[in-house]
Amino acid sequence: MGMNSTDEQRLSAVMSERRHLINLAYRLLGSLTEAEDAVQETYARWYAMSREQQDAVETPAAWLTTVAGRICLDQLRSARSRRESYVGEWIPEPLPGPALGGDPADQVTLDESVSMAFLVVLESMTPAERVAFVLHDVFRYSFNEIAAIVGRTPAACRQLAYSARRRIDASGAPAAPSSREAGIVRDFKQAWEAKDIGALIGLLDTGAVAIGDGGGRAVTFPRSLEGAEAVARFWIEIAEHVGDLTTFHESTVNGCPGLVARQDGAVVSVYAFEFSGESIKHIWAVRNPEKLRSWSAS
16 A cells, blocks of 8 residues: 555654754764664654554654653663763763765754763753753753653753753853864874974863773773873873874864874774863863764764
8 A cells, every 4th residue: 555645744754853853862862872772762662653643643743852852861861870880981972074975864963062062061960951951952942842851840840951051151161163273173183293292281271181981992091181291291102102003183073173093094083172262171082982983984
C-alpha cells in the first residue's frame, strides 16, 4: 500500500525535526554520540506508536521535543554516575567546523551556546537546571512546555533557569569569538612549534588552566595544570615528545578558534581555548579517541 500525500507530508514534518533535535540533544548532553543515540530513541518511540496514536498527536514537533528532552534528562542523571567512574577529567565532545558535503540534518549549528567554555559551565549544573536553561534561554521554549519535560511546575522551572543563568554569569562564559582570538591561537601554535617558552608564557593568562581528557584511552596530563609557567612547560614537553611525527593545524573547534594535532593524517588531539582579553585563560585538550570520531571525517 503506497503513501498518500497527507502521509508523506506528515513523515516529512516528523523527519524535518531531526536537525533541531540533534542541536538540542548535543547542548543538553555535551556529546554528539550520545545526542545521536537520544534522537534515534526519540524516533523509535514515535514509530512504536500505532497510526491512531500518531494521528492523535496534535503537534508532532512538540511531542518529539518533549520526548527527546526527557530522554536527555534521564541520560544526564545516569551520566553523573558514569562520569564519576570516568578515568581522569571529562570534557565535552568537541565539534569540528562545518563539514563539507556532510548531511546538514546531522550538523550542529555552531554558535556561542556550543563553545567549549559554555558547555563546561553547563556540565556544572544539575540535570534539571541544564534542561530548563538550555530549553528556555537557548531555544526559547516557554516554562509551561519545559514543565512537561522536567516534571515540575512552570514556576519551579523558571527558578531552575534563573539559578543556571547565575552560574553562566559567574563564569564569565564568552559571547561570540572575536577576530583577534584566531590570531592568538596562531601565535600560540607558532610559539609551540618553535618551543619558545617565553612566547608561550606571554600568550597565557597568569592564572591559565589546562585540562586534558584521555578517558583512560590516551595519555594526557594526570590533573589540571595551573599557572602560565606550568602550562607553558608542559606544552614544551609535548613538543619535545611528539617530535616531527605530529603536525598542528588551526581549526574551528565548537565554533571557536582552536588547534588540531594529526599523526599519519589521523586526528589525535583537539585543543579548545577560552580567552581573557588578549590572553589564553583555559585550554581543553581532548585526546580520548571515542570523542574524536567526528573529526576523522572532517
